[in-house]
Amino acid sequence: MSIFQTQEDLTGIRFSWNIFPNSKQENARFVIPVGCLYTPLKPINDLRKPNYNPVKCQKCNAILNPYTTIDFQSKIWVCPFCYQRNKLPETYNSITEQNLPIELIQSFQTIEYQLQEQPSLPPAIIFLIDVACDEEELASLKDSLMKTLSLIPENYLVGIITFGATIEIYDLSFMDFPKSVMIRGARTLSDLQIKSFLGLKNYGQNFQNQNFQNQNFQNQNFQNQIISQKDTIDGVTKFLQPLSECELTLSTIIQELLVDPWKLTNKRRPMVSTGSAILAAETILSQWKGGGRIMCFVSHPTTNGPGMVVGLEKKEPIRSHHDIQKETEVARNTQKSTEYFDSLADKAITNNITVDVFSCSLDQTGVYEMRNLIKKTGGLLLIADKFDSDVFRNSLTRIFQKDNISNSDELSDKDFLCYDATISISTSKELRIAGAIGNCFSANQKTPYVAEAEIGIGGTSSWKSCSIDSMSTFGFYFEITNSEKSPVENKKIGMIQISTKYRTPQGQWRLRVTTSPHYFGSVLDPQQKMQIIQSFDQEAAAVLIARYAVFKTETEQYLAIIRWIDKILIKLISQFAKFQKEDPNSFDVPNNFTIYPQFMFHFRRCNLMKVFNNSPDETVFHRHTFLRESTMNSILMMQPMLYSYYLSKPPSPVVLDVSSILPEAILLYDTYFHVLVHFGTQLAIWRNQGYQNNPEFSNFKQLIEQPKKDALILSNPRFPFPRFTECDQGSSQSRFLTSRCNPSRTYKSNWFYKFNW
Structure with a gap:
């Protein structure tokens, strides 16, 4: 698990860049826009839930957070977004540097207030x-x-x-x-x-x-x-x-x-x-x-x-x-x-x-x-x-799956449906909100945080959704306001705060608040460039670009979007890779960028972009699901995962290439919408001959049962529940796998005739 996934498990948020550009021109050098994928109701193990209303800034309505400046003597706090000085309520009179409320402890970037508001009618x-x-x-x-x-x-x-x-x-x-x-x-x-x-x-x-x-x-x-x-x-x-x-x-x-x-x-x-x-x-x-x-x-x-x-x-x-x-x-x-x-x-x-x-x-x-x-x-x-x-x-x-542990009528914290959600964003003055892409609509809140340029649903700092659940994920995009003549100081911290107010099935109002700080930097400084490279989350960046591309399909032609994706890829790699002209062997890409081109290669070929052999209804279905799912599930839709099972070694992931299709291997192929268990030619012959029924070959029986068990584990938590298929190498159903594999070998290759197809 990467550090970015670990951070997501703690806060529910992932950024394309975890160090922000310090000017508009620097923003162009980063190529990929600064953005984040946020899951408001993501289950968090150590989520604190204070049973009182939050303290808000009188000027900008930002919420008290661990990165505010506190004057413990006068009980004054300074908003890190608008620098307004605010008086703390009387209930905070006892706070000291050693006695801090939950919202001021830096280890709790995400907290959820149980608002003291009149309960609503039941849904x-x-x-x-x-x-x-x-x-x-x-x-x-x-x-x-x-x-x-x-x-x-x-x-x-x-x-x-x-x-x-x-x-x-x-x-x-x-x-x-x-x-x-x-x-x-x-x-x-x-x-x-x-x-x-x-x-x-x-x-x-x-x-x-x-x-x-x-x-x-x-x-x-x-x-x-x-x-x-x-x-x-x-x-x-x-x-x-x-x-x-x-x-x-x-x-x-x-x-x-x-x-x-x-x-x-x-x-x-x-x-x-x-x-x-x-x-x-x-x-x-x-x-x-x-x-x-x-x-x-x-x-x-x-x-x-x-x-x-x-x-x-x-x-x-x-x-x-x-x-x-x-x-x-x-x-x-x-x-x-x-x-x-x-x-x-x-x-x-x-x-x-x-x-x-x-x-x-x-x-x-x-x-x-x-x-x-x-x-x-x-x-x-x-x-x-x-x-x-x-x-x-x-x-x-x-x-409506309930928590098996609890006998309560409330739905499980991981599965329950919530209603009437409003997502609002506050940023420090160096940042502006360009827009959001997801299953939501604009709340038309034109605050000073809104950027002039729009990406997705823009022109607002607040969005609404009539219903959200634990997998509802939204993509937000930002831009930098400073010019190159007056860039942001490198050691300065930019702040982004996302607050989500929603109603539980029991009618209670809650407010989940995530506050995320980020340093500014410039790729022109060699030392800072290394830090910026290490801050790049290629999975989140790929999903943000893919969401933007899917959003563009409503108004632009397919070929124009493909050219746009390719230009971004070329600019990104030329900016951060090391190479000498006309010397392919000198090409070196940082580890944080190695998989991004692969994601884009498979994204261009998947049914999120291509409409060939898909009806308009099927295309809407795939794109709708993509725009509401988490980062890792979205990556799965862009580039399917392939796992191999052998008698001689434990299961392991393999590349999505035809070279991974071997007679002595069972493959588990997962596209999120479709889970397929693929038996190699030799293993299919042994299975058809009934070797798994012989106690002497219990290891073979375990081998053919394990992929099915793993497929069920993968499928259970998903909505929609994926289609399951079991097939043999060379059968008609195996086309679901071979159609998405990289064709490094074809029927003209000597490899094709090595096995009895």
């Missing part, structure tokens, strides 16, 4: 189910949903809506038999019309004002007391009920779901009103005021009503990348559909609603048009072949 979940699928698929989906109900905490509010040609919104307060409101999916309705159909009033706000002021939020019966009030039964609580109150009713509804009776013949696509169904779900959740998420399970594209992606006739193909790029007749609905789902995204972020999409179909379902709806709200996206696949079932379970 709500609406299950949005496409019932236009086949009976077998619907049965599999129902089984998965029933298992999910057993994992959801009882304080969560739940609702259920089904859709096909019509939209059916179920009344969970009526327990005698299923009762619902039906809306035609073909109609384009407004919020007021939907509220009128459902009889909705803004009861959520009344709950917050009247009932949350004087009652204990942690009381187990508190939620039930509120929901059981008679004056709310005709409002939004008809459609949203605590799971503890409606579990039996909800289970009955799910078990009795039937395939949409309006489903057409095999020659035509079913009528599916996904756009209208999401609008109805958002309208209900907007009345609750506690936020929540819409979990949308789709198996067909939108063919009915607003947001229509494709027509009903199967002879009309669904759009491809070529159709979208060339704006052909096939893609005539794409722009209008995208604009509609973008409007739903604006409504969702206004009401703090997260939209998750689980697309299970052999064809596309319109995820490309819904991409901003999922991305801006911080939603989860999964694409699988069927609802009965391991990928779907395990991924759905993974979302």
